[in-house]
Amino acid sequence: IGQFIATVLGMIAGTWILLGPELKAYQRNWELTSGRELVDPWIDEDDDLYELDEDKRGLYGAFYLGRIDHVCVVDYPTDLPEDEYTLDEFEGYTMEKDENERETGIPYSLRLRVTDATDFDDGRELQIHTRMSEEYLDLQRGMPVCAVLLSTSQKFQSLAAITDFCIPDAGPCWVGDYPYLDRPALEQLLVEDEELWDSFREEGRYFYI
Numbered sequence: 001i002g003q004f005i006a007t008v009l010g011m012i013a014g015t016w017i018l019l020g021p022e023l024k025a026y027q028r029n030w031e032l033t034s035g036r037e038l039v040d041p042w043i044d045e046d047d048d049l050y051e052l053d054e055d056k057r058g059l060y061g062a063f064y065l066g067r068i069d070h071v072c073v074v075d076y077p078t079d080l081p082e083d084e085y086t087l088d089e090f091e092g093y094t095m096e097k098d099e100n101e102r103e104t105g106i107p108y109s110l111r112l113r114v115t116d117a118t119d120f121d122d123g124r125e126l127q128i129h130t131r132m133s134e135e136y137l138d139l140q141r142g143m144p145v146c147a148v149l150l151s152t153s154q155k156f157q158s159l160a161a162i163t164d165f166c167i168p169d170a171g172p173c174w175v176g177d178y179p180y181l182d183r184p185a186l187e188q189l190l191v192e193d194e195e196l197w198d199s200f201r202e203e204g205r206y207f208y209i
Contacts, residue, residue: 038150059161060154063196064147066116067203068167069125071139074109075100077129084111087137094134108132112165112175114145116203126162130177138170144204146190148181166190169204 039058072084090108101107109129117123150161164176166186174183190197 059150059152060156062149062151062156064114064116064124064126064145064149064162065200065203066114066123066126066145068112068139068141068143068145069115070111070113071136071141072111073132074111074129075104076106077109077111087139090132090137093132093137095132098132110136110175112139114165128162128165128175130175135171135173136175139167139173139175140170142204143167143169144200144202146186146200 037058038061072086073090074084085108093108095107098107108131110132111127111129113125113127115123115125117125144167146166148163149156149159150163151157151159163180164174164178164183166181166183167173167175168187168190172187190200
């Protein structure tokens with residue numbers, strides 16, 4: 001019996017090693033969408049979802065093309081602006097040697113604020129916090145950014161979720177706690193789609209050359 005149980009546990013452990021990453025990815029993606037399906041905004045009239053109100057069909061997705069408006073480091077996401085650190089103060093920083101995590105158990109956080117405002121439109125401003133990483137040290141104000149927004153509203157009057165941000169001019173650098181997007185695929189799309197790439201590069205015209 002003991003040998004049988006050990007064999008079963010070994011099989012379970014082996015299966016978890018193989019399937020664990022996929023299950024974790026499924027869980028994180030489910031948390032992002034809350035289990036809601038992504039829907040096509042140009043849905044056909046013969047589709048079952050067509051009869052539902054536009055804002056009750058599921059989640060709509062859209063590219064967000066903007067630029068960095070402000071970037072800094074904070075001890076905690078709730079810190080006020082006067083408690084922010086500049087990235088220059090973190091030269092040589094690594095996650096392995098995070099002083100804040102060693103002293104308090106909580107690592108430093110990156111505070112990133114992006115905008116797509118123009119001279120003619122107030123646009124939308126977004127702010128996120130994520131664990132500080134040495135990969136973020138090259139971020140600069142004005143760098144163009146790309147992400148995917150999810151909303152139950154076809155007009156995106158409110159947001160249901162935001163994916164990780166792609167910032168090609170910093171590496172490319174990806175900012176976020178989890179890689180929700182297929183990163184190589186998005187990078188390839190930005191380069192191959194001239195219209196999308198031109199719109200993306202245009203976002204950096206205000207502050208960044």
